[in-house]
Amino acid sequence: MISGKLKSKLAGGSAIRKMFEEGNRLKAIYGAENVYDFSIGNPDLEPPKEVFDALKELALNPVPGMHGYMSNSGYESTRAIIAEKRSKESESGVKVDAGAICMTVGAAAAMNDVFHSILDDGDEVILLAPFFMEYIGYVENHNGKPVIVDTDSKFMPDISKIEAAVTAKTKAIVINSPNNPSGVVYSKELLCSLNEMLLKQDHVIHVIADEPYIDLAYDGVKVPSVLDCFKNLIVCFSWSKSLSLPGERIGYTLVSPNHEDYEDLTAAIVLSNRTLGSVNAPAIWQRVIEKSLYAKVDVSNYEYRRNLLYSNIVDAGFDAVKPSGALYIFMNTPNGLTDQEFADICAKQNLLVVGGKSFSRPGYCRLAFCVSEVSIKNSRKAFFKVAEELGLKHRAEL
């Protein structure tokens, strides 16, 4: 009695969800402090003070109609200040105006709005593995076909591989930098080369930049503005991580003023935002954002925990690309083990990870470092024990 497509998805379940349940089982047996659960990427910092202050101010000084409908694209004043910020961030002087922006119920709704707006049945969307597993559902919701192209051993896109995957049906490519799950940040040069290749094709290919992690970069790495890199660009943004508001569902879409189909596309996204059921982004969070747009969570705290977890991994003897951003380390499974074999060995030490297969990149596993400092510190011995069991040579003392 439910949709056939959904039935098979329900049967498959979610690998992350399964780890979540395994985690609860282990915590019940060994105590929460003795289970090192790196499986869930739940941003755990509190929102910055500016957010709490703005919410308080709004709650204490209600104005008539503040919880009512507004335009489906959101408040003009909120969109204008975001447009101003994005314009300032562009080094090449790309000017964004409020009309380019549609406020959305987070980046997930933004991506659904965008795919609904651009995809005809069977249109292809290129996804660069490893990628956030939900992308496949987002594309398929709107009758699109995901086309998976692998990145190199440092998780960097290979332009010629991408070009080889382009067909007459290719409608879009998704770019996610800082990347979930690899944590890598793409350089401006790389993104500009990708743009050049795309513009050489004989039809427009939209670049969808999914940017929930844009404010989470470490080691002084600067994430380039995609406005400076791409012509036919659509940004999907969320404050889930930048302001630690994942439960409140607030984000936006932005169409580059240089996009060849700017007028139709901005109108189509607003229409999709309405008909897909969001109607508009929550009014109060649009108002909070307007008051706290330049605030950020304490990124150095995430950086500190990344360092701790990364040291555990490499000191124990494992290999991993050090992430420059986001909330994850995507480490190689050692000794040619499959994801599952490695995850099972880890679980014996109460160490929970998600296999790379869930991100369309087997032979790896993802560890989220947005878990407590204590848990990361205590997990060090578990990493060392797993390494010993696998005959790996430690690179430092326990």
Add this chain to the structure above:
Amino acid sequence: MISGKLKSKLAGGSAIRKMFEEGNRLKAIYGAENVYDFSIGNPDLEPPKEVFDALKELALNPVPGMHGYMSNSGYESTRAIIAEKRSKESESGVKVDAGAICMTVGAAAAMNDVFHSILDDGDEVILLAPFFMEYIGYVENHNGKPVIVDTDSKFMPDISKIEAAVTAKTKAIVINSPNNPSGVVYSKELLCSLNEMLLKQDHVIHVIADEPYIDLAYDGVKVPSVLDCFKNLIVCFSWSKSLSLPGERIGYTLVSPNHEDYEDLTAAIVLSNRTLGSVNAPAIWQRVIEKSLYAKVDVSNYEYRRNLLYSNIVDAGFDAVKPSGALYIFMNTPNGLTDQEFADICAKQNLLVVGGKSFSRPGYCRLAFCVSEVSIKNSRKAFFKVAEELGLKHRAEL
């Protein structure tokens, strides 16, 4: 470069949106107080005090994690108290528990979640005309096919007509009472007969009760609990009208515990809520609802304005079924005029209405009475002038 389906929808535009623009044009010429704009159904009462108090309390006493992720179905405590309320409202003792409920980004997202969960390509959904025009988009978003069945001259469903429209592909029927645009409330007897007919069919047909207006009933009319009427029931609820929170996007789905496919369906809706991009309903509004669930906007205020507008219409000489609920009067176009002809004559008196064609019921027009009392009072002379132009006999003094 945008989806072909969207392209044609954008070209068509929205009749209500066009009236909105016409209204702005007229207001610029004649002044806002001299334009009687009944085209938009924007609930204009402020939320009740309990809502403001709850928001203030939350803003002044933040607790860690209150803006973070929760289960995709929403907070257990919020769902439990809603379940309790719905159980109490059932006269036949249907017991709802928290697991039946998934918190959503309003009723529009709820309906998209439901259609995504139940529809396979080409599945049919019966809609009873007149109906809220967005239903067609909601069904088509998920590759379903709307099948329109007319109601009678009092806008009441005709069970035998509905039965005649059932095919092997019929997956669901949408019930909306109090109804937009007609304002009628269906009786318990009628709904139970519909249930009986549906259960006689040789496959399950889901009943989707879209209930945004359930708390807006007048003249002491009691809206029956659909839990007492239907077996294979899915409710889509929103607080947009009950608590006047349309801009905040908060509602829920509820699957009847008697539904034949309860387990799969509740799981599928939560999955759809995630993958369609809502992920979860805004955290803060779930918490506000928990604290103000039994509050309601001042319904008597809407009733008063309904009375004013209804008197204008019938006193001038027009015919309309008096609405027992919702925010609209759905009046007959006189003298066999088409919707457009009648709307044009009204517009000459600065009186803005939406043609019934937009609700799949030509020969009528919808007037929203959630506009200012002054505007409704001042519009009386415009109704009388239109009536005179059409040679109708007044039933009362101006």
